[in-house]
Amino acid sequence: MPPGPVRALEWRGDHLALLDQRLLPHQTEWLRLETWTSVHDAIRDMAVRGAPAIGVAAAYGLALAAIHQNNLITAREALAASRPTAVNLVWALDRVMSLQDRSFESILAEAQAIEREDLAMNLKLAEHGASLVPPGSRVLTICNTGSLATAGHGTALGIIRTAFAQGKVVHVYSCETRPRQQGLRLTAWELLQDGIPFQSVADSAAASLMAQGRIDFVVVGADRIAANGDTANKIGTLSLAVLAHHFDVPFYVAAPSSTLDPSLVDGSNIPIEERDPTEITEIEGVRVAPDGCPVWNPGFDVTPGSLVTAIVTEVGVFRAPYLFN
Numbered sequence: 001m002p003p004g005p006v007r008a009l010e011w012r013g014d015h016l017a018l019l020d021q022r023l024l025p026h027q028t029e030w031l032r033l034e035t036w037t038s039v040h041d042a043i044r045d046m047a048v049r050g051a052p053a054i055g056v057a058a059a060y061g062l063a064l065a066a067i068h069q070n071n072l073i074t075a076r077e078a079l080a081a082s083r084p085t086a087v088n089l090v091w092a093l094d095r096v097m098s099l100q101d102r103s104f105e106s107i108l109a110e111a112q113a114i115e116r117e118d119l120a121m122n123l124k125l126a127e128h129g130a131s132l133v134p135p136g137s138r139v140l141t142i143c144n145t146g147s148l149a150t151a152g153h154g155t156a157l158g159i160i161r162t163a164f165a166q167g168k169v170v171h172v173y174s175c176e177t178r179p180r181q182q183g184l185r186l187t188a189w190e191l192l193q194d195g196i197p198f199q200s201v202a203d204s205a206a207a208s209l210m211a212q213g214r215i216d217f218v219v220v221g222a223d224r225i226a227a228n229g230d231t232a233n234k235i236g237t238l239s240l241a242v243l244a245h246h247f248d249v250p251f252y253v254a255a256p257s258s259t260l261d262p263s264l265v266d267g268s269n270i271p272i273e274e275r276d277p278t279e280i281t282e283i284e285g286v287r288v289a290p291d292g293c294p295v296w297n298p299g300f301d302v303t304p305g306s307l308v309t310a311i312v313t314e315v316g317v318f319r320a321p322y323l324f325n
């Protein structure tokens with residue numbers, strides 16, 4: 001199935017255009033990024049987010065560094081540190097830095113290949129994932145794993161889109177995804193455009209949905225998958241996996257192979273980004289918590305591979321024991 005109309009980014013001749021996801025769904029504003037530092041800031045501040053999309057953006061960041069004859073190693077180091085958890089970022093940067101020819105033309109071609117290949121991987125993994133979905137399924141997902149988070153189509157949301165097109169998914173429950181609400185703001189926006197029936201739910205409604213037998217499977221994306229299948233993804237994912245295990249609901253992880261990090265034997269050493277306390281204490285810029293309220297705000301959690309029914313990549317469907325290398 002062809003990708004939908006939503007795009008997170010676009011190379012436009014001499015600059016990177018980024019759809020500013022901080023403003024969605026009410027404003028669709030494209031940022032014009034002309035330097036690698038502006039790409040760095042856009043990734044850090046989450047104007048672009050989602051593991052594969054930040055990898056693609058970072059690769060274009062190196063193309064911008066090359067245009068301006070900036071030091072590529074400095075740019076690579078800073079871009080790699082802009083968001084620590086998603087391994088796709090370092091994967092894309094290393095792919096560009098391993099080029100023999102680091103001219104602008106060659107780096108741009110590599111960034112474009114990374115973007116093209118990400119879309120192709122998503123379409124492929126969505127086919128594999130959809131083959132797991134029985135007709136009439138109601139699915140629960142978290143965060144945004146769609147076209148906005150990737151070069152197109154999406155990972156977990158890509159599976160949902162393909163399975164819906166095949167008539168297998170009949171209803172989606174989309175977790176709001178506190179604190180930044182990627183589910184409520186972004187996934188809902190994509191699902192509405194696709195005409196896929198859904199309801200947004202508070203993250204804390206997941207247990208009731210499963211207890212009432214209203215979820216046939218859970219599918220989530222990933223930011224980094226260790227060799228044994230331990231999976232870092234948006235904070236709240238682990239709760240869904242534990243619930244799914246308790247209620248005997250299949251729990252699937254969807255990701256392109258660029259999200260695998262076989263250098264880590266398990267998830268214990270995955271760096272987990274801690275984000276600004278104001279994401280918790282404020283809602284839409286309005287302070288809700290009392291002054292002086294202490295906060296812990298990890299952006300991601302790690303789900304043990306033992307709780308994952310299957311990991312779906314463009315290569316196929318993997319089941320435990322996971323032995324990625």
Ligand code: MRU
Nearest residue numbers: 049050051145149155221222234
């Ligand atoms: O903090 P975000 O919005 O970048 O987190 C995104 C996620 O956790 C996604 O599930 C993951 O990156 C996979 S996106 C295809």
